[in-house]
Amino acid sequence: MIALENVAYSYGGGELLSDMSLRLAPGSFHFLTGPSGAGKSTFLKLCYGELLPTAGHITLFDRDVRSLTRDDIAYTRRRIGVVHQDCQFLDHLPLAANVTLPLTVAGRAENAGDLADLLGWVGLGALAQALPPSLSGGERQRAALARAIIMGPDVILADEPTGNLDWEMSLRLLTLLTELNRMGKTVVVATHDLNLIRQAKSLVPARVLRISKRRIHLAGADL
Amino acid sequence: MMRLPAFLRDEGKGDSVVPPSGHTAWLTSFTAAAMAFLAVFALALSLAAGSLAARWQASLDRTATVRLSAPEDQIDLQTKAVLATLATTPGIASARAMTDDEQRALLAPWFGPDLPVDTLPLPRLIEITEDSAGYDGEGLRQRLAAEAPGAVLDDHTRWRRPLAVAATRLRLLGFMSIVLIGTATAAMITLAASAALAANAQVIRVLRLVGARDVYIARAFVRRFTLRALMGAAAGTGLGMVGVWMLPSADSAGGFLTGLGFQGAGWLLPLLLPPLTAAVAYAATRASALRKLRELT
Numbered sequence: 001m002i003a004l005e006n007v008a009y010s011y012g013g014g015e016l017l018s019d020m021s022l023r024l025a026p027g028s029f030h031f032l033t034g035p036s037g038a039g040k041s042t043f044l045k046l047c048y049g050e051l052l053p054t055a056g057h058i059t060l061f062d063r064d065v066r067s068l069t070r071d072d073i074a075y076t077r078r079r080i081g082v083v084h085q086d087c088q089f090l091d092h093l094p095l096a097a098n099v100t101l102p103l104t105v106a107g108r109a110e111n112a113g114d115l116a117d118l119l120g121w122v123g124l125g126a127l128a129q130a131l132p133p134s135l136s137g138g139e140r141q142r143a144a145l146a147r148a149i150i151m152g153p154d155v156i157l158a159d160e161p162t163g164n165l166d167w168e169m170s171l172r173l174l175t176l177l178t179e180l181n182r183m184g185k186t187v188v189v190a191t192h193d194l195n196l197i198r199q200a201k202s203l204v205p206a207r208v209l210r211i212s213k214r215r216i217h218l219a220g221a222d223l
Numbered sequence: 224m225m226r227l228p229a230f231l232r233d234e235g236k237g238d239s240v241v242p243p244s245g246h247t248a249w250l251t252s253f254t255a256a257a258m259a260f261l262a263v264f265a266l267a268l269s270l271a272a273g274s275l276a277a278r279w280q281a282s283l284d285r286t287a288t289v290r291l292s293a294p295e296d297q298i299d300l301q302t303k304a305v306l307a308t309l310a311t312t313p314g315i316a317s318a319r320a321m322t323d324d325e326q327r328a329l330l331a332p333w334f335g336p337d338l339p340v341d342t343l344p345l346p347r348l349i350e351i352t353e354d355s356a357g358y359d360g361e362g363l364r365q366r367l368a369a370e371a372p373g374a375v376l377d378d379h380t381r382w383r384r385p386l387a388v389a390a391t392r393l394r395l396l397g398f399m400s401i402v403l404i405g406t407a408t409a410a411m412i413t414l415a416a417s418a419a420l421a422a423n424a425q426v427i428r429v430l431r432l433v434g435a436r437d438v439y440i441a442r443a444f445v446r447r448f449t450l451r452a453l454m455g456a457a458a459g460t461g462l463g464m465v466g467v468w469m470l471p472s473a474d475s476a477g478g479f480l481t482g483l484g485f486q487g488a489g490w491l492l493p494l495l496l497p498p499l500t501a502a503v504a505y506a507a508t509r510a511s512a513l514r515k516l517r518e519l520t
Contacts, residue, residue, distance in 0.1 A: 070436070071437070075434065075436075076434075077431075077433065077434040078434035084432075088432060090429055092242040093239070093240070101430075102433040105240075105434055105439050151434070
């Protein structure tokens with residue numbers, strides 16, 4: 001689905017990530033952890049084609065990312081749902097329009113019939129017409145998750161999704177992610193919240209990856 | 224029923240993803256309106272120059288003048304000789320000597336109406352009208368020299384040529400103005416579109432994140448700027464046409480301004496300006512948007 005082979009990424013003359021090899025299997029659940037600035041966000045950007053590796057190969061759905069045109073990247077992103085810490089909404093559009101934005105840009109707005117169900121599932125049924133700036137942090141994160149999954153993506157990448165949330169709201173979001181994983185979605189969550197990872201491991205068989213010293217490692221016993 | 228082009232219908236709600244913009248909106252409309260207003264006058268100037276050239280050509284074409292200077296006691300004799308020569312010249316339809324009243328009328332603008340023509344040593348003017356075949360100018364000059372030594376043939380070439388050149392250049396100037404106006408419109412709309420794209424970099428990032436293709440994002444901006452340009456140009460064209468219509472009429476202005484404006488079907492020509500402006504805006508915004516998108520993401 002997503003595979004990295006000896007991938008390196010350099011920025012501003014320095015190497016941020018190096019010699020990373022990893023395969024994200026369908027239906028797997030991964031946590032990505034590491035100190036701030038270690039390269040977690042960069043890793044995720046490499047996984048959805050926003051950045052290109054400076055060495056090595058990344059394969060997205062069986063195609064080398066370097067061979068993809070800008071249009072191909074756009075089509076690929078329709079199969080990858082991304083949740084950012086800062087959510088990134090269009091503030092002038094109501095929540096419903098933001099959540100259905102992937103369908104709108106794909107010319108499939110008529111497929112938004114289950115929007116009410118989706119918003120209800122993430123607990124935002126009553127806020128469909130609210131503008132993003134009026135939402136709380138937790139509501140924004142759940143809305144971002146709804147937007148990320150409305151196209152029925154194969155992979156969900158979440159970058160510090162609970163960074164601005166209290167523990168209760170973090171658990172609620174985690175529950176949603178684990179439910180999606182049970183539906184067969186591949187999930188990668190970048191976080192440095194070890195409590196959240198411990199909690200998740202009681203719910204799903206998650207692999208924990210740690211980025212340190214520019215490389216990715218499989219973490220385990222210390223969690 | 225005729226349908227609008229797909230990008231104008233916005234069936235996919237394309238441009239709603241772009242936030243309502245402030246100054247670029249009215250700036251684009253105002254620019255298009257001002258340029259269309261100017262283009263209407265440039266078009267009127269071009270058409271007027273064309274018709275002016277045609278009128279000058281028509282009034283001078285197929286006419287010539289024989290100017291006869293001779294001592295007073297020979298003037299009538301030489302006039303008859305000239306008329307006789309002209310009557311037997313192939314290519315000349317008619318020839319007649321102008322009366323004193325007609326000569327006085329010709330000189331009135333310079334010397335006033337009370338000029339005593341009969342006391343002045345003015346040359347006799349003989350007006351010639353050619354037939355469709357035309358005459359041999361050089362041959363006629365030689366015959367006149369033999370029959371009436373004081374006769375000089377003026378075929379108006381030295382007047383006609385600079386007038387025709389002036390009118391042609393005037394028309395060229397008008398068309399060049401229209402091209403410059405179109406180019407300036409494209410440049411200004413490109414700048415406005417680039418500014419709007421730069422101001423909406425965050426919106427573009429979000430759209431790319433959720434899988435929007437460049438052409439989708441560009442269309443949202445292109446549609447908005449094209450419609451603004453179309454509406455602005457329509458307003459400017461309307462105002463320009465009213466302005467041309469209100470220009471002094473040929474009778475009251477006379478001289479150079481005679482005929483400046485649109486005649487008959489010519490009034491339909493300015494109506495092409497709004498769609499042309501929209502086409503310029505479409506091309507300029509699309510090129511700018513696609514270029515800017517490659518820079519931004």
